[in-house]
Amino acid sequence: MKRRVLLVIDLLNDFLNPAGVLYCGDEARKIIPVIRSLIDEFSAGREPVIFLRDAHAHNDKEFELFAPHAIKGSWGSEVIPELAPGPGSYIVDKTRFSGLFGNRLPDMLAEFKPDEVWVTGVLTSMCVMDTTGDLRNRDYAAVIPVDAVADIDPVWHEFALERMKKIYGARLTKTGADEQEIQTAAA
DSSP states (O other): OOOEEEEEEOOBHHHHSTTSTTOOOHHHHTHHHHHHHHHHHHHHTTOOEEEEEEOBOTTOGGGGTSOSOSBTTSGGGSBOGGGOOOTTOEEEEESSSSTTSSSSHHHHHHHHOOSEEEEEEEOIIIIIHHHHHHHHHTTOOEEEEGGGEEOSOHHHHHHHHHHHHHTTOOEEEEOSTTOEEOOOTTO
């Protein structure tokens, strides 16, 4: 049996709550029940579930590009209530687009030794794609359930899926009983 790890990227109030500073929109909220099912599946199998959480300082350089958001310790940086981390889940703060930069996630993955890292969350074209690229650079196999990632722009979303598949070797799949590998629109 394959050893798997589930990454849940930035399912935070500032991105998925309509009152959030950088709300991703109602379409993005459609991934919430899919990710909830994946969390339940991984948890039931005693497989690691890791929540990657934007947690910026008040003066973060990223705020030169985007409105201040997900400030460490704020309501905006908390995981949305629908996906609240349960017992046995891990929370790892991040300050960059990649979830493997400047935190303990690389050490955790080295300890868990996964055959596959399942990557879910927002935004497909930013944190999901950059994390997937860094997984590839560290020789981890990434699996992207396409119904568990979202973006604010459908063109960027499709580009990111295609790039992750063709450049990073990620396996794109869809969740559910008929889980299958899928093709990107351009493939």
